[in-house]
Amino acid sequence: MPYEGPHPVERHLPTEEARDLLALTRELAERELRPRAAEEEEAGIFPRDVLATVGAAGLLGLPYPEEFGGGGQPYEVYLQVLEELAAARLTVGLGVSVHTLACHALAGFGSKEQRAEHLPAMLGGSLLGAYCLSEPAAGSDAASLRTRAVREGEGWRLEGTKAWITHGGVADFYTVLARTGEEGPRGITAFLVPGDAPGLTAAAPERKMGLKGSPTAQLHFDGVVVDDARRIGEEGQGFSIALAALDSGRLGIAACAIGVAQAALAEAESFTAQRVQFGRPLADFQGLRFMLADMATAIEAGRALYLAAARLRDAGEPFAKQAAMAKLFCTDTAMRVTTDAVQLLGGYGYTTDFPAERYMREAKVLQIVEGTNQIQRMVIARQLMGPETRG
Template identity: 85%
Template sequence: MPDHGPQPVERLLPTDEARDLLKLVRDLVEREIKPPAAEEEEAGRFPRESFALMSRTGLLGLPYPAEHGGGEQPYEVYLQVLEELAAARLTVGLGVSVHTLACHALAGFGSREQRKSRLPDMLGGGLLGAYCLSEPASGSDAASLRTRAVRGGDDWVIDGTKSWITHGGVADFYTVLARTGEPGPRGITAFLVPGDAEGLTAAVPERKMGMKGSPTAQLNFDGVRIPDSRRLGEEGQGFSIALAALDSGRLGIAACAVGVAQAALDEALTYTAQRHQFGRPVADFQGLRFMLADMATQIEAGRALYLSAARLRDRGEPFSRQAAMAKLFCTDAAMRVTTDAVQLLGGYGYTLDFPAERLMREAKVLQIVEGTNQIQRMVIARHLAGPESR
C-alpha cells in the first residue's frame, strides 16, 4: 500500500542558525499556537499572549538589525518562519507580517536617534504595531488619501479616518500615512503614532468571514497631536516610504498564503489516507491523487517564487515585480488549494469539525490585502510594458 499522509516540508536554509531558528518556531507552533487555533478563531479571541511570546523569543524583529534588537535574518529565512506561523494560525502569521510592515518606515527611513530610541521596544519590547494607509474612499488608489496632518509649532495635528486596519484598537503603535501638502503622492508624510494618543479611537471591529481572531477596524483621528520627532523621513516622502514597505509586505502575504495552502494539503493528505471507500484509502483513487499532485505542485511553485524574490531583496537588487508576482500567484494558489481540500474531504470539509473550511475562508482575504490581485497584475504589467500612456 502506498505511504500516505503529510511529510515535513524540506527547507533550504542558509545557516545552522537559521535551521535552529526554524526548529524553535516549529516547536513553538506545535506547543502554543496550533492547539487552540480553531477554538480561538471560532470565538474571535485575539491571541495577544502569542505575540508577547514571540516578542520575548525574538520573532517579531527577525529581518531587522541586531543593534536595534532585531534578529538580523535575511528575508529568505524570515518568510519561511512566517509560512510556518500562518500554517498553524493565519491570525498569528499575518499579524507578524503586519507588525514587520509597521516597523519598516522607522527602520528604513527614521533618523539615527529615532531608531535608537524607539526601534528596540518595537522589535522586542512586547509592543505590537499596525499600518495605516487605507481609508474609506482610498483603498487601491492610496495616493488619494484624505487624512490630514497640519503643522502647529513643533507638533503635528492629525485628523481623518483610516479603514481596514489589522490590529486596529489593540496595537501599541501605528505607522500612519497622512496628507501634509498638495494632492497626489508628493503631498504625503509618514508618522509614528502611539496607540494611546489622545483623540485616537477605534470603531467596532469588522465582522469578517475569516480571521475572526484578528481585529480589523476603522481608526478615527480627531485632533491627534504628536511631536515632529515622530515624523518619519522627510515631509512629502511618505508615499515612497509606503511603496517600499508594501513591496516587502507583499512577500509576507505570499509566504502566509503558502502556509495556509500547505496546511490545507496536509489536512487533505491525512483525511484521504484514513478515509476508506470500496475497500481501500480514497487517496489510492487516481482522480483524487491527481488533485493532490496539483495542490502540491502549486505550493512548491509558490514557495519557490517567494523565495526567489526574497533572495533578490537580500542581495539589494530590485524585487518589486517579483514581489507582485509572488503575492499574485501564491494567494491565487492558496484559494485553489483550500477549495480543493474542502472538496477532497467531501461533506466533512464543509463542517466546522475539520479545519479545511476555515482555511478556505482565510485564503480569500489574502487575495485582497496588501493590494488586490488585480492591482498586482497592474504592477507586473507596468514593469513589463511601462506605465500606460495618457
C-alpha cells in the same frame, strides 16, 4: 509503503542558526498556536498572549538589525518562519507580517536618532504595531487618502479616518500615512503614532468571513497631536516610503498564503489516506491523487517564487516585480488549494469539525490585503511595459 501522514516541508536554510530558528518556530507553533486555533478563531479571540510569546522568542523583529534589537536574519529566512506560523494559525502569521510592515518605515527611513529611540522597543517583542494607509474611500487608490496632518507648534495635528487596519485598537504603535501638502502622492508624509495618543479611537472590529481572531477596525484621528520628532522621512516622502514597505509586505503575505495552502494540503492528505470508500482509501483513486499532486506542485512553485524574490531583496537588487508576482501567485494558489481541500473532504470539508473550511475562508482575504491581486497585475504589467498610455 504505507502512508505515514502529511510530509514535513523540507527547508534549505543558509546557516545553523537559521535551522535552529525554524526548529524553534515549529515547536512553538505545535505547542502554542495549532491547539488553540480552531476554538479561538470561532470565538473571535485575539491571541495577544501568543503574540507576546512569539515576541519573547525573538520572532517580531527577525529581518531587522541586531543593533536595534532585531534578529539580523535575511528575508529568505524570515519568510520561511512566517510560513510556519501561518500554517499553524494565520492570525499569528499575519500578525507578525503586519508588525514587520509597521516597523519598516522607521527602520528604512528614520533618522539615526529615531531608530535608536524607538526601534529597540518595537523589535524587542513586547510591543505590537499596525500599518495605517487605507481609508474608507482610498483602498487600491491609496494616493487619494484624505487623513490630514497640519502643522501645530512643534508638532502636527492629525484628523481623519483609516480603514481596514489589522490590529486596529490593540496595537501599541501605528505607522500612519497622512496628507501634509498637495493632492496626489507627493503630498503625503509618514508618522509614528503611539497607540494611546489622545484623540485616537478605534471603531468596533469588522465582522469578517475569516481571520476572526485578528481584529480589523477603523481608526479615528480626532485632533491627534504628534511631535515633529515622530515624522518619518521628509515631508512629502510618505508615499514612496509606503510603496517600499508594501513591496516587502507583499512577500510576507505570499509566505503566509503558502503556509495556509500547506496546512490545507496536509489536511487533505491525511483525510484521503484514512477515508475508505468503495473498499479502498480515497487516496487510491487516480483522480484524487492527481488533485493532491497539483496542489503540492502549486505550493512548491509558490514557495520557490517568494524565496527567489526574497533573495533579490537580500542582495539589494530591485524586487518589486517579483514581489508582486509572488503575492499574486501564492495567494491565488492558496485560494485554489484550500478550495480543493474542501472538495476532497466532501461533506466533512464543509463543516467546522475539520479546519479545511477555515483555511478556505482565510485564504480569500489574502487575495485582497497588501494590494488586491488586480493591483498586483497592474504592478507587474507596468514593470514589463511601462505606464499605461492615456488618450
